[in-house]
Amino acid sequence: QILLLDMHHIISDGVSIGILLKEWAALYEEKELAPLKIQYKDYSEWQRESCQKDRLKKQEEYWLSVFQDDIPVLNMPTDFPRPQMQSYEGDRIAFAIERELTDKLKRTAKENGVTMYMLLLAGYTILLSKYTGQEDIIVGSPIAGRTREELEHTVGMFVNTLALRNHPKGGRSFIEYLQDVKENTFNAYENQD
Structure with missing residues (x-):
């Protein structure tokens, strides 16, 4: 027997x-599934209702303040001119980080009260700043968008992208900048709706 599931990424x-694979395996083993606490339509209703609430207005104000200035375009130097017709050609480089370096990164993150993601985001934005000479860097970061516990076992499309804006300016220590990245990341996640 062959089972083929074909879903558009929008659903x-x-x-x-x-979730689907776990529940399918449970059903195959003739186990009973726990009843759903909520369905995707409930989430849709929350979204619709929240459009009229103050919470969403506050989040809108947050994002408008983050992007009140001009939005920078990353001016990456390239080794050849961009083609007139957009192309999606590219390459992939795979590498492994040695355990010793990974341990140092984990220790640095722990000592500074940040996640590994925040630490690597800080390093990445500094790298982009060095390549471009820009001190205003925006990185789009996909997030799960499951902000309520009830959504953890719900099938649906919750993904969102956060535009994380940071300013890796010279004259500050990396640790000072890392704390800014931490604060900006927390604020963005708090206003992710």
Whole structure:
């Protein structure tokens, strides 16, 4: 027997695929599934209702303040001119980070009260700043968008992209900048709706 599931990416995210596979395996083993606390339509209703609430207005104000100035375009130097017709050609470089360096990164993150993601984001934005000479860097970061516990076992499309704006300016220590990245990341996640 072959089972083929074909879903458009607009109806499910990566977490949903895990839920579907887990529930399918449970049903195959003739186990009973726990009743759903909520369905995707409930989430849709929350979204619709929240459009009229103060919470969403406050989040809108947050994002308008983050992007009140001109939005910079990353001016990456390239080794050849961009083609007139957009191309999606590219390459992939795979590498492994040695355990010793990984341990140092984990220790640095722990000592500074940040996640590994925040630490690497700080390093990445500094790298982009060095390549471009720009001190205003925006990085789009995909997030799961499952902000309520009830959504953890719900199938649907919850993914969002956060535009994380940071300013890796010279004259400050990396640790000072890392704290800014931490604060900016927390604020963005608090206003992710």
